[in-house]
Amino acid sequence: MTQISDQTKRDLRAFPSRLPAFYFGADYNPDQWTPEWGYQDEQIWLEDIRMMKLAHVNVVTIGVFSWVGLQPAEEIVNFAWLDRILDLLAQNEIFVCLATPTAAIPAWLAARYPEVLPVDAQGIRRGHGSRQNYCPTSPVFRRLAANLVRQLAERYGNHPALLNWHISNEYYGSATEGKDPCYCERCQARFRQWLQTRHGSLEQLNRDWMTAFWGHTYTDWEQVTMPGPYTDQGVQGQMVDFLTFVSDMYLECYLNEQEILREITPEIPITTNFLGVFRRLDLSRWAPHLDVMSYDSYPARTTHPADIAFQHDVMRSLKGGQPFILMEQTPSQVQWMAQNPLKRPGVMRLLSYQAIAHGANAIQYFQWRQSRGSSEMFHGAIVAHAGHEHTRVFQEITKLGTELGALSTGPGKGLLEARNLARVALLFSWSNWWNVEFRPGPSDQIRYMDEVLQYYRALWKENIAVDIISPDTDLTPYKLVVAPLMNMVSAEQGAAIEAYVANGGLFVTSYFSGVVNEKTLAWLGGYPGPLRKTLGIWVEEYDPLEPDMANTIVVPEGSPLAAGRYSARLWCDLLHLEGARALASFGEDFYAGYPAITEHQFGKGRAFYVATRPEEALLSSLLTSLRNDLQLAHPIISATEGIELVQRTGAGSGSYTFVLNHSTNAAHVTLSEPMYDVVSSTLYEGRVEVPAKEVLILRELSHENLPVNP
Known part of the structure; x- marks a missing residue:
């Protein structure tokens, strides 16, 4: 390892703790290039460093898929190339987010230990290839991953370039989307163990899942299997538990590596990059185990900017407002869509600043240098195949890097310590997401994320700052809490919402809410269950509409909402008032005149219920009215x-x-x-x-x- 002066080491090590600058950089993967162009060619590294300094890059991510490059066989390790690169980067004050390369297992590992490969629902073991292609409960995978991680930590834990650890990559993400989880016998047995911990006894599991229906009652733990296309998928509680279990098994893989890094390098922050807010991983269960949230943002050209902002706000909110890392985005285009248009001039910069606006203090890209071949050969990069800095994309990156460097020392230097302060919260839950979209259900048209984004977009359009929080979070800091499609509500959550409103809070929820408890069992006594008293309504029936069906919503003159007739689609709740008042009513069908939007004065606060999916204009009218009541508009x-x-x-x-x-x-x-x-x-x-x-x-x-x- 190159010798670096003690003063330089102190300066470099102070970098992450003082946070004197925005982190700005990219994935740097020299081990993925051909030998004459890659990790055997130091001239390329020196040229890269020259251009990194031109672009004001101060951090790079290294080693994401380097398992075979670092360990070409189980008995052989090769750290020489990584030693040299880290030394060169440290000498040039470019820091390293050092990845553990466990997202892609080597071919030798799959050949020697085929039991590491996952088994699909038909019992067929998958072949080697792709990413995240391993059984998450495999003790062999966990042992080999831990061995390599320990060697990395012991070798580089005190390296002056080391900024933070980056464990694996996009757990259960892109490459595994559309694939079954692992159904091997080991996973089946682990699922049963997990259920025993969660439910305590088989009798309690039968009660929680209501297995008596259709005679599903289990009399022995060995009878319990993972639900899938060739086994039972009709038990709602079992499906929600199963999805939670799979998320937890990948979390165990993360913790298997994190514990080693924490033991050897307790002062170095640890993260992993998520594939955004996606259905497969319950990030609320992961967030407590990360020092900083990190994720990858790859919106399509047509993605609404509010939808991008939502992802940022989730990442910031998962750690209580702490700044997050935008670990990956493309500087120009991706290669995996049906068509892959370029980002137009200015879009890369705009989206990067949008991330910073919503709480990012680190902006990184995938990747630094464009791959010469294989599946991501045409994925955009800061340095294109041309190999030099005289490109439009490089110049845009350089402009942004220059600006961020100036913000870190000039009039914007306080921005790094500034935080997003929201007085509005949107309740979001992965278990509720899984539960709402359970099949069979009242409607296959319900999409939890669509409903959440409809409300978030309406708030975004009003430029209202929003925290995206778990229903178990303390609500008292917020003036307004919005809970779209809160179908799953525990007694404790219902009591917290009731106390929040009684003490002066404003609460808004939508149709099909308060229907089941945290075990997916229906609340008895009438919907919306533990929210009934707070909302002052009773839902007698619900009418899931077919795609060609619609209703209207009539807002009378004198309502706090904009008077007129609006469309209602997807769903209509037929409800009775129990203290609430109707702000709008349905205009058609046998339930014409039934309340469509209600308001209940409860204690010092108010609670609103939207019994359908209204058109955007009406939802905006409701939230604009609340924004004005709470004086949430920008004062200047x-x-x-x-x-x-x-x-x-x-x-x-x-x-x-x-x-x-x-x-x-x-x-x-x-x-x-x-x-x-x-x-x-x-x-x-x-x-x-x-x-x-x-x-x-x-x-x-x-x-x-x-x-x-x-």
Whole structure:
């Protein structure tokens, strides 16, 4: 290992703890290139470092899929190439997010230990290849992974370039989407053990799953199997438990490696990168075990900017508002969609700033240098196959890197310590997600994420800051709590919501809520179960509409909502008032005149129920009314459509308001007092035109007296 002075070591090691700059970089995978172009060619490394410094890159992720490169056989390890690269990076003050390479097992491992490979629902063992292609309960996989991780930690734990650990990659993610989980006998046995811990006894499991229905009652633990296409999938509690179990088994794989890293390098932060907010992993169960949340963002060209913002807000909220790492995004295009258009000029920068606005303090890309071959040969990279810096993409990256470097030391230096402060919470739960979409169910058209995003988009459109939290989180810091499609509600959650509203909170939920408890058993006595008293309603029936069916919602004059007739689709709850009042009613069918939107004054607060999926305009009217009641609008800035306003606030350093123009045309903001942009050091006042895809980060002049360009 290259000798580095003690002072340099102290300076480098201080980097992660002081957080003096935004982390800016990319995956760096020299072991994936051909020998004449890759980890045997130091001239390429030196050229890469030269260009990294041009682009103001200060961190790279290394080793993500390097298992075979580091361990070409079980008895052989080869760290020489990684030693040299880490030394070169440290000498150039470029730091390393060092990955454990366990997401892709070597061919030699699969050949020597075929039992590591997963078994599908038909009992067929899958062959070697792809990623995350291993049985998560395999003791052989866990032993070999742990052995390699221990060697990495012991060798590099004190290396001055080491910034943080990155365990595996996209657990149960991209490459395994659409594939069955592992159904081997070991997983079946582990599932039964997991259930015994969760339920305590077989008798309790039978009660919790209500297995007496259709004579499913189990009389021996060995009778219990993982649900699948060739076994029973008709027990709702079993399905939700099974999905939780699979998520937990991958979490155990993560913890198998984390425990070693924590033992050897207790001061080094540990993370793993998730494939966004996706259905397969319950990230609320993972978050307590990560020092910092990290995820990969790959929106399509047509993805709504609110949907991207939602993902950011989930990642920030999972750690109580702590900044997160945007570990991967493409600088230009991906290769795995049916068509893969380029990001248009300005879009990469805009999306990167959107992540920072919502709480990211690290912006990274996949990847630094474009792969010369194989499945990701045409995936975009900072350095294209041309191999030099004279490209549009490289210049855009360099511009952003320059700006982030200036923000870290100039008028925006307080931004790193600033946090997103939300007074609105949106309740989100993976177990509820799995439960809502259980089949058979009342409607195969229900999509939990669609409902969540409908409400989130309405809040986003009003530029309302939102935390995305578990239903078990303390609600008292929030003025408004929104819980779309909260079908699963425990008695404890219902009591917490009741107390929250009674003490002055505002609560909004939607149709088919309060139907089952945390064990997926229906609440008796009438829906919405433990929310009935708070909402002041009783739901007698529900009408899941077929795709060609619709109803109307009638809002009368004098309602706090915008009067008129609106469409209602997907679902209609037929409910009775028990203290609540109707703000709107259904206009058609035999339940014309039944309440469609209700408000209940309960204690010092109010609770609202939306008994259908209303059109966007009506939902916006409801949330705009609540925003105005709570005075949640920005006090200084108003914006035209297409502009997203996001604020980060620092202790003693004032607020930074991001102005993000997602539209393809110029838009405008109006300032009630002069403000300056910390990106361009430009003073703005009055009506300001914001070009398409442009970003401003505005501060009030009273916070800091700095020279600005008029």
